Amino acid sequence: MIGEKDIGQVYIQDRAIYSINTAINGPVPIDDIITADGWNHTRHLITANGSMSGPSFISYQNQTITILVTNHMINEAVTIHWHGIDQLGWPAMDGVAFVSQCPILPGQTFNYTFQPTFGGSYWYHSHVGNQRDMGMYGAFIVLRKRDPVPFELQHIVQIQEWNHLYNAMDLLYANVKENVKYPNSILINGRGKLKNNLAPLDILHVTKGNRCLLRLIGVSSMYVLLFAIHGLKLNVTETDGFEVIPTVVDKIIIYPAERYDFELDLDYAKEGIYNITVSILSSPNLTITPPIELGFLNVSIKNNGQAKDIPKSNENALHFLNFGFPKHHSSINGRIFRWPTVSALTQPSEVDTNCNGCTDEEICHCSHSLNLKSGSTIIMVLLNLGTGAAISHPIHMHGHTNEVLKMEFPEVTIDGQFTFTDDIKCSNTLPNMNSSYNNARWRNSSWNDYNKIPGINTIDPLRKDTIVVPYGGYVIIRIEARNPGVWFMHCHIDKHMVEGMALMLNESFEHIQVPNGLPTCHSYLTKMSGELGATSSLQTSSTGKITLS
Template sequence: MATQGSLLLALFVLLGTCFKADCHSHAGDCTMDMDECVFHLDVEHRLTMMDQRTLTFPSNGKLFAYDVVNTSDASPIPADNVITGDGWETPKLITAVNGKFPGPDIIVYEGQKVVVFVKNRLTSQAVTIHWHGLHQEGTPWMDGVPYVTQCPIHPGQTFKYEFYAKPKGTFWWHSHMGTQRTMGVFGAFIIKERLEFDVEDKIMQIQDWNHDHDSDTGHMKMLFGAYQGRQKWAGYKSLDDTFFSIFEIQSGLINGRGRFYEENNVDHNGAPLTVYDVQPGKVYRFRVIATGALYPFRVSVDNHNLTVIASDGYDLEPVVTESFIINPGERFDFKIIADQTVGNYWIRGISIVQGRYHRADAILRYNGAGDEDPRTSRKVCSQTSRCTVVNCPFTQYPEMYTDCMTFDQLRSAVSNDPAPPYIVGKFQEYFLNFAFPGIKTFPGSVNGRSFATPDVNPLVQPQEWSSPCTEPKCGPDNHCRCTHALSISNGDTVQMIFMNMGVGRGWAHPIHMHGHSFYVLKIGDAQYNDTTGAFVEQNSDVDCRGNLYTRPDKSFCNDATWSNPDWLNGEVPGLNLDRAPRKDTIIVPSGGYVVIRIKADNPGLWNMHCHIELHNIDGMQMVLNESFSEVPSVPKGFPECHSYPPSAARLVRENDALQYGMEGKNDGIFSDRNYTILFYLMVAVLAMQLFVFLAICCVCRRQSSHKSDSFSPGQTNRAFSGK
């Protein structure tokens, strides 16, 4: 009987392997008529500036082998063969997906079932994939947060993600493990409507870049000090005179390509850039995704107005603007009309830092234009032709004739999606301060609570983890380390005030919420100098309270409330309730606050955190424990994880399971005779299925004999659209 069981298992494995290796690898593009789309993501290490085993160097927008002396007489190496970064010639270790950086674009249609097999080919690191902006309604275990919704995918393992594509819009996927996101494990995830449109999409992923070290090293430098030679480096300042975290970058990238600029921001190393080809007279939709570690970028296109039409997957009333600012985790969609003279035009991403800024460049190239760099300039703002910057993290832009538009000044494009209302008995309000409060140490925290990551999957193993945030260790004037969870009840309207205030303020934070897209009702900015735009003092609408309170900027601000008690119970003046724009990532200005609302209608455990990678791993995150008793049952066999020795709760579970298993033994139906009959029946069925499958394979291979669309590790699946 053991031999029969082994043969039966082998047949299952053979058939399963054949299906995975053949049928999935021959998946074509995800088309509108499909009900299910299957993708494969292989995560592996690569080096920048290498063409297989050959080092390359940049010159005049092209790449050449390391030993070329005269580039005018040499054949360039195709740029698509090389992960370039900013063209810095010393190779940097990155983490690629299907051999690409950024990883492949996943483009699907609204309502389709999406299946993604993630294979971890790394040697020393685990991985997970988060589907940024997707609500995962009914599938909270597919959200991809390690030790919150799943166990990590260890080296050599494969994990199957399975969920439905909704809502429509611009999203992205990325690792949620440590600093892997900025190491390269990310890509666009676009959900289109099942309609035909004449407007062509262009995907633009923008990020900051350090060509010397990765974000793990950057995090250590943030904690223990950064030095340039023997000089201690204090970091960059924002345009509003507040500080950024101590994380050095040299360049900006668009779709994985950029240039290293000298101090004058003019001379550069000639690395190849991303080029967007356009036809004169046509309209194009750019889907911009901020995938970086820390720094915001101001995005513009020389000689072209931008019409901003959506953010984080939700449509906005169109706004014509010169530029917009995008922060890590955010997405903005804009349209342009290719109505200029045939030529090349700069697409610019400029970091909003004081002094020497950083450039993320790409080229808008009209059909018929030459293969050369643009010679265009940014718009000159004037009294008669002012510039508007959308999504400012402050109210005063420190440039002449330039106006700021904060996100709460935008309006939703639809009139039938109002914010959830205040309902007596079904309304909750929470003040959440994302900051670095402290006296001697200053960990990232939410209300002074730095997130302690569980060593189990609490979505599946809730009884095996307990790390409550209780007083006095987590009081108004303390910071503590615990698994910070906020319990919200099904059907309630939940109003949250995201703050960046008190003694720990100083960095603007892009706050990302999993499981929901919230309504942005109001932004309360700090006070700024009318002339220079510099920060003056924090907003006085919020009372930070606390025993250490001597003035607003000295409190930890762990136990805040409205300064005016009449603002409680949803009575905050100036809330936009009818046409509130929706987002999943919002910038919380230094010294200010953002009022958002959700309806608690998606049971699960949802991570909420600052999307600056350094801040997130430093503890500036928490969990929304939403209607946990109504969370759907996880799929059978879903992985569990735990430390060794196991906790007392786990030992109780295992003992109960063992006792139940022994009591439930039954020799009735599974006798030797019945098992033999069942075995041969299953063998016969499997043999018939195998015969039919092999016949289909022969037909498929004959039809595809003239095509080269097969997938193998390290190559791009045709199911992914190129950038």
């Protein structure tokens, strides 16, 4: 039951919902019920304001927005991350538990106030455990003052896989259990169907002759999805909030957390209903033959400016980061991320980032952190190689959009065999195929000057906040360390992140500014000498505009 009216038990008939309560005449409004795929059993959800997806937030570029999040859950903490918003000047608003803030405990309220720098399609979701998979997500749209398509002709399309598991841990590990290889169904804007049932579906109403913009948001937790509207071409105009040279495709491959904006050409469309289909791609070989090679969107963008607060220096830094499963552990460079027990942004002296237990071939658990010097240009080579390579990874960097300078794929034979790239050297003693790639470097040392790398694009690179690192290959990205904060970087497949495929970027820490009065969090320990550890008080406010239950 959703809302104030006691709807009672319901049943589905001809894509409508009816209540067995005889006092309710006619169909029940579908917005009053979370139907998901129409399965006739109850499933535990965590939602924003009682709906799945949560309410869509619409703001304008450079407009200050305040959202109060109140936690009405009884036994779980929560934070809300505003995915793709760079939080320039607002590092404490990024919404990552134990990285940018202490979690919001039951009964507490947190005031998220920030100013989106760029227009585009974004979204929000919980950043605690796998609460996002249980319904805690929604769209966050930042309008530009001169968007080419009026807002009333825009549609939000959020797509995800869905299953019927009630328990959070079962949900998290479902994708690796032999008896649960695939989800039960696919949802579009929180609705779908199970096999041939007649559950209500989401319907987008468009008018022939009008421009029509669809904002496609991948809110899936694990799987790569293939989106299509049969009979219509999709003219892709943006990805992750940045414009691209318009590209017409039949289908879009979308990884977890990616976004694509596209227009529909309705001038020649016949009046009628067109089926929207979303399929799961399970093969590691996602470089599908044309015309649906858009999964990685290897196109050029139009020029976009970025706000600059920190002076730029002439210094460069090069980092190799290998995302994989050495010895079956989710990690980056063999470092399995251990979550801090305090807010790293506001209590940095209490966070131990020592990773000395790791070697070139040995893994370790630690609060992995990279220090980024203020004003420097950072080149990162994100790779997916060695004994731990298994699938492609959608990597999300908080606080930044990356300039994608190059993407290198493995060679794939006709029978589907992969030959990994040999551009990167992993070890002085082991062949690449036997190494964990925990300490990678260029095989050709002249490539340390990234301008000398063949095929590099430094003129008009694609910009993304969520970039796919291909299995057997690598991606070269560039950022400028001019957004002070502690930013999380991780695989956006939830299971991989929770297990440790993550790190923190400690950027320009000497310039970080945070609001007064932010809550702190501590363990309470008795030292061996018998002295008590320091204590602190938590501060909360009392009202909210998002409620979690």
